[in-house]
Amino acid sequence: MKFLISFSLNFPENCRLSFLAKKARGKLILFFFLFFSPLLVFSQTITVKDQVEDEPLVGVAIYNIDASKSTITNEKGEADLSQFDLGEEITFEHLGFVKKTIAKARYFRNGFIVYLSPETERLNEVVLSASKTGETKTRIAEKIAVLSTQAIQRTAPQTSADLLVEAPGIRVQKSQGGGGSPVIRGFEANRVLLVIDGVRLNNAIFRSGHLQNAITISPNALERTEVVFGPSSVIYGSDALGGVVHYYTKTPKINSTKPFSGGFISRYSQATEEYTNSLDLEFSFGRWASFTNVSFSRFGDIRMGRSRKHGFEDWGLVNLYSNNTEEFYNPDPVVNPNPNEQKGTGYDQFDVLQKFVMKLDHRTSLGLNIQFSESSNIPRFDRLAEFRDGTLRFARWDYGPQKRFLISPQLQFNPGKKWMKKGTITAAFQSIEESRIERNFNSITRESQIEDVEVYSLNADFYADLREKRNLSYGVEFTHNDVQSNAFAEELILQGNRIIGLQPRQLISTRYPSDGSTYTTAAAYTNYRQDINRTSTFNSGIRYTFTKLKAAWNDQALVDSNLDRVTTSNNAVTATLGYVFRPSSKWQLNAVLSSGFRSPNIDDIGKIREQGGTLTIPNPDLEPEFAYNGEVGITKFLGKKSNIVSLTAYYTWLRNVIGRAPFVVEGDTTTDNPNTIIFNGDEDITLANANLGNAYVVGGTFDINTQVVRNLRFQSNLTYTAGRIFDGNRPLPSILPWFGSARLNYTKNRIDSQLYWRFSGNKNPEDFSEGGEDGLEETPLINADAIEDVDRFAGLPSWNTLGAAVAYNLTSSIRIQLSMDNIFDRHYREFASGISAPGRNFRVMASVNF
Missing domain, CATH: 2.60.40.1120 (Carboxypeptidase-like, regulatory domain)
Structure with a gap:
């Protein structure tokens, strides 16, 4: 409630009624005070x-x-x-x-x-992910991007994977509607570490291809997201070769002025037929607090853009599709009345977050974090669009319901001692279920693969304030993954076009070791940061990590008869040296030397997977891969210190890089060709993950963030990446040379508006990875008769899109937001994606806080 009271009483000083006038004026002031004082109390x-x-x-x-x-x-x-x-x-x-x-x-x-008023540059905001204890950006040498609460609200992303596109230097790959695999500096999937509230999401079956695990976190439950670029193994251990994406969910506040508060969000998106509803509830008392978020989203089939400026008129069109379901059987593909609509891309998503915080005493608090996420079946669009012998191959290819459950108690304490000023102990249990369901056309045999993963973890992180501007953080970590993999085939029992039952199950090859597998890690680290003087900060860190993997196969449905049991153990020491130099209030220089490693997990060593005529099989002799990184960054502050221009360049050398390569199954006699094998009745080329030798990734990011005039801000970024394997000068996967974005924000009073532009450069077919990770076959077909794929497909065309959004705060509690993505309805695909991006997409969102 806002109001303005203005009145004036003027009496001449020599007036004989001046005394009465003054008395009247006093009464009038008293009247107004008494009348409006209740409003002041309640507002x-x-x-x-x-x-x-x-x-x-x-x-x-x-x-x-x-x-x-x-x-x-x-x-x-x-x-x-x-x-x-x-x-x-x-x-x-x-x-x-x-x-x-x-x-x-x-x-x-x-x-x-x-x-x-800002007293220092934006880099001085506190970030949590670089050291787990909170540190200002001016003391951190690594490149870090922060997506704040306001950025999440302004973006209104459909999933937490879509949110990451807003961070400069990150792109997201998709193979189906329920997809979203972040790529950082040319590293993807199990080379990028996902963390939520201090707990690792990466588990023993995170694959080297494309992932969709990021969508199991509702963006409506997030308070902020931080991205650390480059190898970060000192703090986070294995997997963080490209960087770390750390999601922080909303946390309740103890003893808030409002004992109860909440919010509701509802959103509709036209091109994706999205309906999302999200509810927040927070209770706050003197010694404890609670926060609850419940989110539900329903996505329909995605309509691609109609404007084909790239010149390939048929690329991506869906002329045929499968309308087979759990209950309905159709032996033939169906003609799509609207080829621009990508049939088989819809799914549902349900997420729950529950947090409790209890203050045990003035130095100690206990938290409990409970998360649950479950999707419907998610049709894998790129496999459903796969042709064989002139027609669609699959009648069904679904990811089964993707389930994630997490429970994590956390103890925070502040003893105030020199060597332990504060500490955090985080325990966690995660249960993850994934499954794959597929059936060919003209077949009544449905095959299912089900993976159950249980992850136990314990992190203890401590912080010491040795002397002024000298900080030490240290800690230990333990994780244990238990993986159970099952697979079976079932024949449908039909009554006309209805599926009325299933024949008894028959065991088939499991995706992961059929007698179970485990993956265990133990690590300890220390990180030291010191301000040498007022202009420079030095940072160093070291970590020791030990990993152990056990896997066993039974005699049923073995692909490689040589496999029985595998046990591997690896260890590594990784380190970081960082230096920040601030010669003046206008400049900042950063330099980082860091190393990282990734120990092969169950997916790397023990996976059996068929796709597009190739069969990936286990390789128990796989060794860890290592990354050695050097980077420099320079930041210039323009006028007001919130305006910056920055440039970061890096070079990463990879040793024993892991990738797909031809693999010969010793003793196989199913075909005369040693490079192929008969699998499920088809002759497939055999591949396996292997150590391909040494490689490099080089690149840089240019960022600008400046206030043009009052209330008008311009942001832009440009990212360049290149990478090759030294042996044979072969291309590395996941490398897109050029991409970037630009954004213009205008904010005043109740209006928050923006105009945004995204673009991607092209990629030539000879630069696509040889192992198939980049999906060259998903690019435009230019010569169907050519023998080599580099001659058959055009590679990735360049693209750019323009979007606009405006939000209006009706009151301090009600906000309406309208957006239009891809205004010119351009058809395009993100690099390595098996699905076309949405066309012109009108979105409307309403939020209410109470």
Whole structure:
């Protein structure tokens, strides 16, 4: 509630009624005070904003002179000041902004808004993922991108994978509607570490191809997301070769001024037929608090763009599709009345987050984090579009319901000792279920593969404040993965076109070791950071990691009769050296030397997978791959310190890089060709993950973030990547040479609008990986009679899209947002994706906070 009261009573000093006038004026003032004082009592909410960007500030500390009264701003930058007296001096403090102290009565004259001025550059915001303890950007040498609460709200992503596109230097690959595999510096899947609330999402069956695990986190439950670029194995261990994506979910606040609050979001997207509803509920009391988020999304078939500026008129069109379901049988493909509609891309997603926080004493708190996610069947579109012998191959190819359950208690304590100023112990249990269901046309045999993974983990992270500006963090980590893999075939029992039952199951080859497998890691690390002087900071870290893998195959459905049991163990020492130099308030220079490694997991060593006439089989002799990285960054602050231009360049040398290669099954006699094998009645070329030798990845990112005029901000980034395997000068997978984006934001009062542009360069067919990870066969066909794929397919055409969005805050609690993506309805595909991107997509979202 906002109001303005203005009145004036002027009496001449020599008037003989001046005394009566003064008395009347006093009564009038008293009347207004008594009339409006109830409103002041019930409307004492203030909003704190960034003076430069006019954006709400979250987590601003507000307190009186002796700090006997205090509160903080919520995710909307709001706080209730009713506990403070009207004439009391109140201080507003937030890291990276000038501290402000004013009398409470003044904020009424400011229209219920207090503006804080940035005192340092945006790089000075606190990030959590670089050291797990919270550190300012000016002391961190690695490149880090932060997607704040405001960025998530403004983007309104459909999934948490889609959110990552907003971070400069990241792109996302998709093979189906329910997809989303982030790629960082040319590294993808199990070479990028996903973390949620301090718990690793990467497990023993994270594959080297494309993943969709990022969609098991609702973006509506996120408070922020941080991306650390480059090898980060000192803090996070194996898998973080390309970088770390750390999702932080919303956390309840103890002793908030509002004991109960909540919010509701509803969104509709036209080109993807998306309907999403999300509900937040938060309870806050003196010693404990609770937060709940429930989200449900339903996605329909994706309509691709109609404007084919790339010149390939038939590329991606869906002329035939399968309408087979769990209950319906059709022996033939169906003609699609609208080839621009990608039949078989819809799915449902349900997510729940429940958090409790309890304050045990003034130094100790206990948290409990419970997460559950489940999808419907997710049709794998690129496999359903696969042709063989002139017609569609698969009547069904679904990922079964993808389920993820996590329960994680966390103890935080602050003993205040020199060698242990604070610490966090995080235990976690995860249960993950994945499955694959497929059936060929003109076949009544349905094959199912089911994977169950249980992951137990324990992390202990500690922080020591040795001396002023000298910090030490250290910790230990333990994880244990138990993988059970089952596979069976069932014949359908039909009644006309209806499936009325199934014949008894017959065992077939499992995807992973059929007698079970385990993957265990143990690690210890230490990280030291010191400000050498006011202009420079030095960082160093070292980590030791041990891994052990056990796998066993039974005698049923073996592909390679030589396999029985496999046990491998590996260990590695990785390190980081970083240096930050700030010669003046206008410049910052960063330099990093780091190493990382990835120990082969169950998917690398023990997978059996058929696709497109090739069969990937186990290779128990696989060794770890290592990365050695050097990078430099330079940042220039333009005028106001929130305006920056930065350039980061890196070179990563890979040793024993893992990739697919031809593999001969010793002793196989199913065919005369040693490079093929009969599998499920088909002759397939055999491949396996192997150590391909040494390779390199080189690249850089250019970023600009500047305020053009007041309320108008421009952001842009350009990323370049190149990589080859030295042996034979062969291409590495997942390398897209050029991509980037530009964004123009205008924010004033209740309006938040933006214009955004994304683009991608082309990639020539000879630069696609030889192992098939890049999906050259998904690019336009130019010569069906050619023998070699590099002559048959055109490679990836370049593309660009334009979008716009506008949000209007009807009140402090109600927000309406309209967006239009791909305004010109361009047809395009992201690199290595087996599905075309949505065409012109109109989105509308409404959010209410209470």
